[in-house]
Amino acid sequence: MIRKTVDNVQEALKGVENGMTFMLGGFGLCGIPEKAIAELVRLNIENITCISNNAGVDDFGLGLLLQKKQIKKMISSYVGENDEFERQMLSGELEVELTPQGTLAEKCRAAQSGFPAFFTPAGYGTEVALGKETREFNGKMYVLEEAFKADFAFVKAWKGDEAGNLIFKGTARNFNPCMCGAAAITVAEVEELMPAGALDPNQIHIPGIFVQRIFEGRNYEKRIEQRTVRKTV
Amino acid sequence: MLDKNGIAKRIAKEVKDGYYVNLGIGIPTLVANFVRNDIDVEFQSENGVLGMGPFPLEGEEDADIINAGKQTITTLPGASFFDSATSFGMIRGQHVDLTILGAMEVAENGDIANWKIPGKMVKGMGGAMDLVASAENIIVAMMHTNRAGHSKLLKRCTLPLTGVGCVTKIVTNLAVLEVTSEGFLLKERAPGVSIEDIKKATEGTMIITGDVPEMVI
Numbered sequence: 001m002i003r004k005t006v007d008n009v010q011e012a013l014k015g016v017e018n019g020m021t022f023m024l025g026g027f028g029l030c031g032i033p034e035k036a037i038a039e040l041v042r043l044n045i046e047n048i049t050c051i052s053n054n055a056g057v058d059d060f061g062l063g064l065l066l067q068k069k070q071i072k073k074m075i076s077s078y079v080g081e082n083d084e085f086e087r088q089m090l091s092g093e094l095e096v097e098l099t100p101q102g103t104l105a106e107k108c109r110a111a112q113s114g115f116p117a118f119f120t121p122a123g124y125g126t127e128v129a130l131g132k133e134t135r136e137f138n139g140k141m142y143v144l145e146e147a148f149k150a151d152f153a154f155v156k157a158w159k160g161d162e163a164g165n166l167i168f169k170g171t172a173r174n175f176n177p178c179m180c181g182a183a184a185i186t187v188a189e190v191e192e193l194m195p196a197g198a199l200d201p202n203q204i205h206i207p208g209i210f211v212q213r214i215f216e217g218r219n220y221e222k223r224i225e226q227r228t229v230r231k232t233v
Numbered sequence: 234m235l236d237k238n239g240i241a242k243r244i245a246k247e248v249k250d251g252y253y254v255n256l257g258i259g260i261p262t263l264v265a266n267f268v269r270n271d272i273d274v275e276f277q278s279e280n281g282v283l284g285m286g287p288f289p290l291e292g293e294e295d296a297d298i299i300n301a302g303k304q305t306i307t308t309l310p311g312a313s314f315f316d317s318a319t320s321f322g323m324i325r326g327q328h329v330d331l332t333i334l335g336a337m338e339v340a341e342n343g344d345i346a347n348w349k350i351p352g353k354m355v356k357g358m359g360g361a362m363d364l365v366a367s368a369e370n371i372i373v374a375m376m377h378t379n380r381a382g383h384s385k386l387l388k389r390c391t392l393p394l395t396g397v398g399c400v401t402k403i404v405t406n407l408a409v410l411e412v413t414s415e416g417f418l419l420k421e422r423a424p425g426v427s428i429e430d431i432k433k434a435t436e437g438t439m440i441i442t443g444d445v446p447e448m449v450i
């Protein structure tokens with residue numbers, strides 16, 4: 001067994017520097033690497049490029065890094081829930097590359113899987129395709145999109161083991177598995193870190209080969225963005 | 234004239250037995266409330282769930298189970314969770330039978346704009362560009378005119394596009410229309426709405442053939 005465990009978030013983030021490109025899992029505030037984000041805030045790492053589907057809310061998730069102006073560029077598909085983000089973007093302080101959500105996921109998966117690029121129909125004929133190669137396959141037009149390159153991927157899983165194997169829960173899975181192994185170093189934070197052998201190999205979502213460092217985070221806030229309930233059964 | 238629930242009710246009639254359906258945010262989300270309960274349908278949410286159920290009972294919310302609108306949800310028997318790349322594989326690979334989404338503008342050639350107002354509103358396209366570029370069966374749910382009273386059914390979109398030539402059907406508070414090579418074909422009128430009313434609210438070319446029936450909801 002090849003051990004991937006590190007003691008804490010400080011050790012897990014060793015090597016992060018100003019100006020790096022980070023991938024961060026999560027959809028909205030669901031399944032975000034809370035501990036890694038808090039540590040990036042504490043370290044005050046600046047000029048970051050973040051690849052993340054969303055940008056958090058004003059006072060949580062990536063919003064915490066935005067507040068301190070640590071982010072130079074965001075690559076996201078939807079940023080609607082964050083006023084500070086919109087302000088920085090419209091004023092030109094923050095560089096933003098809006099990318100269709102499926103393309104964003106696939107640019108991660110391509111990096112993970114060794115594809116330099118792929119063709120997708122998403123964005124053809126729109127400003128997203130400007131300057132990009134397009135090609136027709138079977139009568140339909142496609143846009144060439146390139147795999148991401150990143151220094152670190154920060155992902156959040158439900159359970160993990162010492163070998164770096166990961167299991168996700170519910171829709172907190174989202175972009176996290178796609179980002180594992182898609183950056184030079186993948187850091188996984190989990191709610192429950194188990195000894196090797198404790199997780200059933202049949203149930204592993206991401207094999208440990210895609211993960212370089214794993215640690216257990218405590219007291220996850222798991223903030224809910226839109227608490228919706230029904231009254232009757 | 235229909236309200237938002239009325240639009241959702243009419244669109245629900247387009248949902249057929251055995252369909253996998255992706256619902257966008259806003260009016261499309263309401264469609265789930267009106268689908269006949271004697272047919273089998275599964276709702277997909279692009280953040281990674283198939284077999285979405287109703288909102289949870291109070292106290293049973295789970296921060297790890299949400300829909301693409303970031304609302305807490307439940308799952309139904311037979312549901313599954315998956316990652317974002319797999320989710321868009323379902324969409325791009327045309328395994329999802331019907332996509333229902335909102336729009337700011339639709340053009341008579343099937344172009345759609347719903348993600349950006351330059352200099353004003355930039356929230357991002359989310360999954361909309363993937364959905365409209367991939368799905369064969371796309372219904373737009375929207376009001377016929379915007380808040381300023383201007384038509385949202387245009388000759389050509391004025392806002393940045395989300396997709397080109399992709400919309401097949403539009404259901405508004407005034408009418409049901411299909412996109413054809415000649416323009417918007419008026420199929421049905423909302424209750425109490427005249428052809429004249431619809432003409433006035435439609436900037437794009439509209440084709441009217443014979444009696445246009447009133448919607449049955």
